Amino acid sequence: MTLQAAPTTTAASLQTARPEWLDGLWLIVPTLLIVVGMMVAPLAGIVLVSFWSQTGFDIQRDWNLDNYRILFTAEGALYRILILKSLWMSLTATIAVVLLAYPMAYFMAFRIERAKLIWIILLTVPFWTSYLLRIFAWKVILGFNGVINSGLKFIGVIDKPLEFLLYNPASVTITLAHAWAAYAVLPIYVSLEKIDRSYLEAATDLGDSKWKRFWRITFPLSLPGTIAATLLVFIPTVGDYITPTLVGGTSGIMIGNSIVTQFGKANNAPLGAALSCVMMLAITLAVCAFLAVIGRKRLKAADI
Amino acid sequence: MEAQEFLSAMKSGRMSRRDILQMLTAAGLTMTMMPVGRAKAADGEVIYFTWDSYNDPGFHPGYTSKYNAEPEGPAFGDAEEALTKVRGGFVVDLVHPCNLDLKRWGDAGVIQPIDTSRLSNWGNLFPGLTKLPYAQDANGGQMFVPVDWGNTSILYRPDLVDVKEESWNMLWDERYTGQISMSADATEAVPIAGIVVGAKDPFNMTDDELAKAKALLVKQKPLVRFYWDSNAAVEQALASGELVMATGWNSSVVTLNGQGVNIKYANPKEGIMSYCCGLVLTKDAPHLDKAYDLIDAMIAPEAGKWLIEVMGYGHSNAKSFDLVDDKTLAERGLPRDPGAFFSKGIIQQPIMDTERVQKVFEEVKAGA
Numbered sequence: 226m227t228l229q230a231a232p233t234t235t236a237a238s239l240q241t242a243r244p245e246w247l248d249g250l251w252l253i254v255p256t257l258l259i260v261v262g263m264m265v266a267p268l269a270g271i272v273l274v275s276f277w278s279q280t281g282f283d284i285q286r287d288w289n290l291d292n293y294r295i296l297f298t299a300e301g302a303l304y305r306i307l308i309l310k311s312l313w314m315s316l317t318a319t320i321a322v323v324l325l326a327y328p329m330a331y332f333m334a335f336r337i338e339r340a341k342l343i344w345i346i347l348l349t350v351p352f353w354t355s356y357l358l359r360i361f362a363w364k365v366i367l368g369f370n371g372v373i374n375s376g377l378k379f380i381g382v383i384d385k386p387l388e389f390l391l392y393n394p395a396s397v398t399i400t401l402a403h404a405w406a407a408y409a410v411l412p413i414y415v416s417l418e419k420i421d422r423s424y425l426e427a428a429t430d431l432g433d434s435k436w437k438r439f440w441r442i443t444f445p446l447s448l449p450g451t452i453a454a455t456l457l458v459f460i461p462t463v464g465d466y467i468t469p470t471l472v473g474g475t476s477g478i479m480i481g482n483s484i485v486t487q488f489g490k491a492n493n494a495p496l497g498a499a500l501s502c503v504m505m506l507a508i509t510l511a512v513c514a515f516l517a518v519i520g521r522k523r524l525k526a527a528d529i
Numbered sequence: 530m531e532a533q534e535f536l537s538a539m540k541s542g543r544m545s546r547r548d549i550l551q552m553l554t555a556a557g558l559t560m561t562m563m564p565v566g567r568a569k570a571a572d573g574e575v576i577y578f579t580w581d582s583y584n585d586p587g588f589h590p591g592y593t594s595k596y597n598a599e600p601e602g603p604a605f606g607d608a609e610e611a612l613t614k615v616r617g618g619f620v621v622d623l624v625h626p627c628n629l630d631l632k633r634w635g636d637a638g639v640i641q642p643i644d645t646s647r648l649s650n651w652g653n654l655f656p657g658l659t660k661l662p663y664a665q666d667a668n669g670g671q672m673f674v675p676v677d678w679g680n681t682s683i684l685y686r687p688d689l690v691d692v693k694e695e696s697w698n699m700l701w702d703e704r705y706t707g708q709i710s711m712s713a714d715a716t717e718a719v720p721i722a723g724i725v726v727g728a729k730d731p732f733n734m735t736d737d738e739l740a741k742a743k744a745l746l747v748k749q750k751p752l753v754r755f756y757w758d759s760n761a762a763v764e765q766a767l768a769s770g771e772l773v774m775a776t777g778w779n780s781s782v783v784t785l786n787g788q789g790v791n792i793k794y795a796n797p798k799e800g801i802m803s804y805c806c807g808l809v810l811t812k813d814a815p816h817l818d819k820a821y822d823l824i825d826a827m828i829a830p831e832a833g834k835w836l837i838e839v840m841g842y843g844h845s846n847a848k849s850f851d852l853v854d855d856k857t858l859a860e861r862g863l864p865r866d867p868g869a870f871f872s873k874g875i876i877q878q879p880i881m882d883t884e885r886v887q888k889v890f891e892e893v894k895a896g897a
Contacts, residue, residue: 281884282616282637303895369771386771388707392755474755475894483895490609490715491891492884 275498284494292499304483304500308507311479314394315462316511318401322458323451325402326409330450331443333410334417345414352407360471363400367391367472392474400472401462409454416450417443452519456512463508464501480504575819576601578611579625580806581759587835588676591826592819600823606758607714608633609887615639615811622814623823627806629716629732631663631673632879640809642670647821650828654845655867658805663879675845676827677836678805678867681717681877683795684767684781685774695795697725699774701745706752710763710775713756715890716880717776717802722746724799724875732878739889746893756894767792779861783841794862800875805867807845843867 275292278285295301329348337344351359366372367390374386390396420443428438466481473479480500487497575592577584577600584602586593593599603621605611608630615621616637626634634640645651651674658664658675666672683699685692689708692699700709700721712718722742723731734742754772757763764781766772768790777794785792795801808827814820826832833849836842841861844850850858850865858865880886 303892307895369766370769388754388771475750475753478895483891486891486895489613490607491887492609492613 271498271501273498274495275502277495279493279495282492292496293503295496296499296503304480304503307478307480307483308504310394311463311481311504312507312511314398314479315401315459315465318398318405318462319455319459321398321402322405322409323413323454326406326413326454327451329406330410330413330417333414334420345411348410349407356404357467357471359404360400360468363396363403364391364472367396367399391472392477394473394477396472396474397469397477397479400468401465404468405458405462408457412450412453412457413447414450416447416453420446448519452516455515459515460508460512463511464504573816574598574601575623575816575823576603576621577623577625577823578603578605578615578619578621580604581606582761583625587839588832589823589826590831590835591829592823593826595822595826596819600819607716609714609716609883612637612639620813620815621811622816622820623808623810625676625806626809627804627877628661628664628673628675629804629877629879630883631661631809632881633883634809635663635666635672639812640672641812641814642666642668642672643674643808643810643824644821645671645674648674648825648828650825650830650846650848653830653848654828655847657867658807658845661805673807673809674824674828675805675807677807677840678803678843678845679779679841680794680862681712681721681776681778681802681804682797683774684763684777684785685793685795686767686770686791687793688791689770689773692795695797697721697797697799699795699797700776701725701749701752703752705773707754708771708773709749709752710755710757710766710772711749711753712776713758713894715887716877716883718746718756719886719890720802720877720880721776722749724797724802730878731875732880733882739885743889743893746890747896750893750896779841779863783839783861802875802877804877805845837861837863 274284276288276290278287278289278291296304333341333344333348364371368374369386369388369391371390373390374383377383378386424442424446425438428442433441463479464481464484465479466485469477469479469482473482484497484500484504487493487500491497574596579602581604584600584604586599589600603619605614608626611624611626612630612633615624616639624634624640654675658678659671659673661673661675664671664673664675683695683697685699690699690702690705700711702709711721719739719742720731722745723734723738726738726741726745728734728738728742731742754766755762757775760777760781763772763775763777764784767775767781768785768788779794782792782794808824810817810820810824828844828846830846830848830852833844833846834852836844837849837853838857841863843863
């Protein structure tokens, strides 16, 4: 039946219309241009440069795999450890962010009845300040004579400032967890807000406890936002270099610092480019692994 | 439309939608057509690319009074960072590197010879400083105008550190784990390790010596609280007691003493490190005339007096020393004649292969 119907419709539309997918093209042209110009082209540039080499002040356009050879042999063990360490630090920060953000989003979605917009705005107020300022704030809080140390000293818990608060991987993780909170709250809030409240009533009617109801209805339905939040925080934080520079000290540095150094002080842009490529690859693998753990079935059910 | 007219029209609501759209279009066009970068910079102030907190009016009183304006002063944390930026197309007129960086700036081909006949104070500069290695290019062109000179040594808190003998070895004292800071600049940190391992020329070490120096820096890393990029960070941490010792420059002594902090500047038995910093003129400097005015203002005796008294550094102009009394000089550990001074300690030498040194230190810092 469809076989017979198809030719007639196609014949009719052939003269008048271009393929359907082309219709919206002019609408996305500006976006497309920006994406190609600002993202695809520079990215291609980085991949290109990573196959070149640096001699003195000049970049040699000799195609070779030397940079990758360095990164994947004993010479580059340092960078591989740094990538793993960065992934680990970001993962910790991401888990902390999501754990902190979920209750906030839950509260906004289910407990706030009036003036939700004001709550959302209030939530984003700290994020109106510059990212740098927020990191410096943590430096002030965690510092040697910082808020925590002087507070504890004042109430007599300690007599010498705690030095482990600042300049280590933990302080980087704490700072990242706070700095990215808003990026996690909003997507989770949106997916919680979308949940049809009658499901919850139905679950209660059928005898589910509050706890059970949460795990069977609310949590699965909020997965899209939670997964989005996880990725939104995890992916950019792996490559962060400003936070570790300011609060990381000597032990808290991440792969981003190494990449910056290659482009600056160490003056080896090709190696820096190769490092960036390997880092992006590592992030992609980590994200794929994460999504695989979540499972395709569940992803489909969650409608992502 | 005049601005006044425009405002009153806005106020009284005489503007039509069309008028506003026209204005916006005009404004948008002007913005996009505005020449950017170099052309725009050409009519501003001279751009003086210098160390963090080194663009104080005191450095160049003559320039400030002549133009009633300050040079634009973007800052860098170390000279290599500055070179990378300038090579990458960052447009500046003058940069403030030090004698050990000069070879690299010359090799990079980003600077031009300075016409010393345009500098009224040139004749009074110490010849020992104007003729430092690589201050002149192969054709005898003057590439570098010395301004300030001083030391790199260890700043320490005598109330918190137990010192038997002042030595560079202090920086490896495990009793002060987590209370030591080292310069993040490879051209300072690596030679210090070189001095400790007893390298013949700490600025140009053999592979073997460099490997030993690297091992020493790796050993030091757990003791280091942070590698410092700005002397302000070091001063704050020393004042609070977060750090008990750090590598540093003369000016921090004056600053910290001024704040009533008990601070001492070590005179290591292996020798104190001395350097001389100054100005280089970039090849495509957009404000050439103003750049010469700034150079001349910075080597003037009154600038030198300020530099010695307030910052605690030596100055390149012999006349500035006439304006300062002996007591002030003695307090800052400065002699009347830098010639004698330089022969006493270890002068920072131009590093022939900076990249090798940079790479080693970056590996130390990146080590997980």
